[in-house]
Amino acid sequence: MPAERSGLGRRQFVKAAVAAGGAAALSACLEQTAEPVPTGVEDPGAVPDRQHAWNDRIRTDDHGNVQLPRHQVFLYLTLDRTGSPTEADRATVESALSTLDRAYERSNDGLIYSVGYSPAYFERFDASLPESVDLPPPRRLSPFEDPAFDTQDALLHLASDRADVVLEADRALRGERDRANGVAVETPLTDVFSVADRRTGFVGEGLPAEKQDVDGIPDSKPVPEAAPLFMGFEAGFRGNQATEDYVTIESGPFAGGTTKHVSRLRQRLDDWYGEQNFPQRVAELFSPVHAEDGLVEGIGENLGSDSGLTPAIIENVREHAGEFGRVGHAQKAARANRDSDGNVRLLRRHCESTDGDVAALHFPSLQRGITAFEEVRQSMNGADLTDEPAIRQRVNNGILEYIFTTHRGNFLVPPRRHRALPDAHPA
Ligand code: HEM
Secondary structure, X not given: OOOOOOOHHHHHHHHHHHHHOOHHHXXXXXXXXXXXXXXXXXXXXXXXXXXXXXXXXXXXXXXXXXXXXOEEEEEXXXXXXOXXXXXXXXXXXXXXXXXXXXXXXXXOOOOEEEEEEOHHHHOOOOOOOOOOOOOOOOOOOOOOOOOEEOOOOEEEEEEXXXXXXXXXXXXXXXXXXXXXXXXXXXXXXXXXXXXXXXXXXXXXXXXXXXXXXXXXXXXXXXXXXXXXXXXXXXXXXXXXXXXXXXXXXXXXXXXXXXXXXXEEEEEOOHHHHXXXXXXXXXXHHOOHHHHHOOOOOOOOHHHOOOOXXXXXXXXXXXXXXXXXXXXXXXXHHHOOOEOOOOOEOOXXXXXXXXXXXXXXXXXXXXXXXXXXXXXXXXXXXXXXXXXXXXXXXXXXEOOOOOEXXXXXXXXXXXXXXXXXXXXXXXX
């Protein structure tokens, strides 16, 4: 594959390489990318304490909206040992993660990552988690879903704008490479963990359009080139996202950490693109007022730095159900997504997936406690609106007709100082 290949063909190629993840894919991918990868820190202790502090290290658009790294890998890990981990296990994990810190600049051009631990992991200890950590096991969050629960011990989430970086780091951690960006890998993570599942993701202009030839997307190739997501609109406007400060656990031994819910949603977009016209899609994703007032153009970039949801739009969901016969996804979710001071509660970081040639969304959400996520998701279910004649549980009710939750997992993303197999109640 010639190094000078550029544009669509090259992008298509690297995306396929991340999904495949094999050695041939990696070397082909490395040959493709001439630019050197910026290196990391000499002293891994210099890396910030908040593993979830990504925003000042990745790109933003002209409106200050954070642009998530385009290529992502989620490694679901199970500890090989039964019972609680040993100091030697911890040293292995710390060594593997320190290799990444030395190898890659912590940025979208290098590698940004975090590791989180599940409630099932913390069951390994006699002590329970401190009260300052709200981390229940994953559960069903609507009567109309039947997800598998991700109860593996840990989730390592890798992200970069460079597919070759994500792949190389992934393989180094899995013991398939002895160097990462030139840095020797002393101990792979797989010395203590087994990889229970490996899921890949992508987000950003061009990628969903390129990858739309999968189950769940109609053959008419409806996903616009400019769209960062399969449903054809931007998401994650600055004004509708919690800040990293806000989602940070404030007290107790895990102060500086956060909680992360990660769901996987299968998408079936035949009717989304086949039966709904553009204003109807805007109404179902944002609100009927957005559609009636023509607030959204194209993929919604014209909205700027917030989605245009006003307090009135959020409060009047029920009135909209009666007046317009449908309600919007964002307006419904927003009902529970503000605290009493008006702060946004969730920091959403979702990306698309075509693993298994199926259109799906990985939905990581960060919040101070998992309860906040559960409350917002329940508000998004709109079950309280189904007494309105036009609204059914999955019809005219935001985007519920098109998304199907297949997996849910909850994780504590500890501060860096506890990132290597933490005790449930560290001193
Ligand atoms: C394919 C799936 C999804 C798509 C395409 C999608 C897209 C969007 C879009 C375009 C917006 C409005 C712009 C913005 O504020 O970002 C939005 C808002 C939002 N979505 Fe989703 N979303 C999806 C799934 C979910 C899920 C599973 C949740 C879980 C709770 C969720 C929670 C929210 C929240 C909390 C807001 C912000 C509302 C506010 O302003 O407070 N979304 N989403």
